[in-house]
Amino acid sequence: MGSWLRLLILLSLTGNVFAADDAKDLSSGKIKGSAAPLALLSQFKPLAIASGTFVQHKYFTVLKNPVISSGELFLDQALGFVWHTSKPIASTMILKEEGLFSIDHRQQQKQINNATPIASVLMSALSGDLAALETQFSLATTSLTKAASSNQTCIELTPKDAVIAKVMRVIELCGKDTVDHLVLFETSGNRTEIELSLTAVDELPKAIREQL
């Protein structure tokens, strides 16, 4: 839900250069090595202000085709995030100091009160306290979905918390310079794949800043 979004945004935007990895085994999700993933994460050079686009594919086991959506995202570490889905239906998620808000296509705004258990971890990630991530997730370098040719490193986060683990099996982050691909594997068998393209900017557009 909303908090997952927060995690994903945070993790992807604080992405760093992952070492090349020749992982091939797609289906097993086999861990290729445990080359100090925390050390890798700790090399993050946070993007203070950035904007970009995303394309999301949601694979539901009961649906033949994935549900595809796309949009833009904006980040200002001092202000917060805006995750704006424009297709097929407009909706916006805004993370700011007052909390997490969702705006649907009818422009109805709702505050999402029940931040999930990892909200605190997200805050730790935001403040650069990466050790806190390790308290919630087992980290491992791996490759679950990327082809060997992609020349990308992937890191796998397995929730330690049994409550989260009931819903989320594993989160995979992949990228070269920054995280540009992430996959959520749910215990239900459903899967969400998100392609990201982010670039650092000096300042977010005024309209976005006003929302934050």
Added chain:
Amino acid sequence: MSNSNFSGCNNKFGLKCYLFQLVVVLLLAGYQLGWGQWKIETNILSLLPTDSQAQASQQQDINQAKSALFQQANQRVLVAISGEQAIPAYHQLANTITSFTGIENESMTVPDISDVIAFYQPYRDSVMTDDYQALLTEPQAINNFVLGKLTQVSDPFVSGSLAISPRLNLADFLATGLTQLQSFETEQGIIVVHKDGLKHYIMPIKVNVDGFSVKQTQVFSTQLQAEFQRLETKFDVDVLYSGVLFHTAESSQQAEYEMSTFGVISLLAVLLMILAVFRSAKPVNLSLLVLAISIIYGLTAVVTLFNQLHLLTLVFAVTLIGIVIDYCFHAFVSLSNSNSNTGGGIKSIRTALCLGFITTALGYAALIMSPLSLLSQVAVFMIFGLFGALLTVLLLLPYLNLSGNISVTPSVWTLTDKLNTWLTRLHQQRRLVFALLSLGLVSVIVIDDINFNDDIRLLNSSPAFLIDNEIKMAKLMGYQHSQRIVITADDSETLLQRQEVLLARLQHSQQQGLTVKSIASLLPSVAKQQASNDLLKDAEQQQIFQQGLAILGLTDTVDGFKPLTLDAFNSGPLQALSAVYIFQYKYQNQDTKNIDESVDKKATMKYALWVETSGVALNTDLQQWIADQPDMSIDNKPAEVSAALNHYRQALLLLFAGAILVVTIVLCLRFGLMQGLLGLLSIMVSAGGALLLTQLSLGHLNIFNLLAVLLILALAIDYVIFYQEHGLQRNTVLAITLSAISSALVFGVLALSVTPAVESFGLTVMFGILLVFLLSPLSAKQVTVLSTKQVETESRGDDVSNNSIEVVK
């Protein structure tokens, strides 16, 4: 001699009458004790006035529901652990608690989402949120809604229920409902609250203790506090805890300590004083006898007339002790003089005692018709208790032939005479004294705002750290502005329907910032489920879902109606949530208590639930609307108790007005206008002065100060009447001095109590007794100087100083 013969005959006849009625009263008391149907009432709210019978029964119903809720709250303890090692400390606490009998960890296990979805599957087409319902009018709205849900990054409800409920009404319903009810984050299954950059891990604990077992409460409290201490040192964490349990334990320990120290010390002091003055244990025994008889009279009358005895009646009725002791001292002092030719003995004080009794009884009689049952109980208790004491003093004591057995120590007489001289001098300046005091009283009233405080916290003697803990915990858990609205009903369906009426009203009010939590978001009434199911079927017929389902490549038809009842809900994975919001309680209707007990027991079980509002306080419109509903009530125990205290305060002020009127009439009829008004003035100045001095020293007044005034008034009336009847006679001065000292010892010592209520009572009594003691002699008639010789004759040659003594003629 003839006089004594006559008196003997009279005594015997009187004694026979006395013994006869005593036996009757004791038999009645015995009957009430053994077979009586009365009960002890402890709930202060049950004493609130009620307007009509129908309302009374509703009120009683909702009060019972609230008591059940309150009982639940009483058993709850919240622990918040923070610090680096908080999680290990939490687990250690959870482990230790399992070894404590009667204490359990109430942490709710977060239900598995897949279990919840599976549970709702049969009812999937009978539940929807209001927002979803609003979308059902047009196909595009539903399509957009479904697409919006499906494109969210991750929604476990959508993921889990898409297969069984592709219209996503179930996903929306569950996500909204659970979000609303489980507003706390969890970490590793532990509730965690962030505050001031710290993580607090919360453990709710249930302690199986009922409100009455003080010892048990103390044991649990000590056990838990010791464990918290251990955690703090072992793991270097901060443990914050709150719960009624700790307050009860602290207060009861405090009360036990005070009773065992103040109680024993003041009782010993009074007994020592009696022994020192009369040099005999007899007066001690006799006072206890008279006191015991008067209490039996009072209690018997109350339980016979009211069928119930409120514990607070006894609190109010401590005044009885003060006046009965007063009667005893008059009797003892007069008995010590009974050999004299001047006609001592009980007979000499008969008129004054009777007059004092009549005045006090008339004052209390005004209370019998009070709509507040507590005050009528107090009135009956006082009138009958005093009557018993009066009869015993007048009819039993003379027969015991105590003359000569009780004699006052000569040195006491010397002191009394010195005091008498001093009082006489003061008496000569009485105009000045009264003028100055009245002026002072009026000017202080004008300058200083008299403010009354009916805060329930007056009854609380909890140490500061516990109160501090409560405040911190309330901030942590966001309870600060929360209010609970209690609804009652005979059956669960009516209950849920009434809840929906309330929720609609709350929503309709559109109060900014108002958050509402209720079980309705997961368990709608069967009627609402039926309506939802009908709406879905209608929408399906209008092909509202067709396009959306086609895009997804799914087909599905709306199920027939299957009601989700409370019983079914309670057998599902969310039972723990329903247990929090809905409870059953035994309804005891006082009107039907005589009905055969074979009446179906199920009929007496009723349902209640509560809805929590937070964020902002309910506006007056909503409060009024809720107050108008016979089956709803805002649960605000402190406010209700404060309101009750306010009621009693008003009633007491009325009582004072009535009592003053009675006193004025009696005093003026008996002693003439001038003397009567003087007596009244000294009573009023004493009572008013005591209140003012209390106001000046504490900064506010409360009902307990008025209770103290009740005692002061009763004592002042007696003192004034005795002085008016007998003048500044040494007997009178001595008896009144002893009475004042004993009252000061017994009640005044309460000023040292830690409980604000008790402290303020004691303080007012202390000030009042001092003032009454000084001012009541001033209302005595004009004094003339008697020669020492006359005084000597009167005192049968006791060691009297040569100073001339002024007494009233």
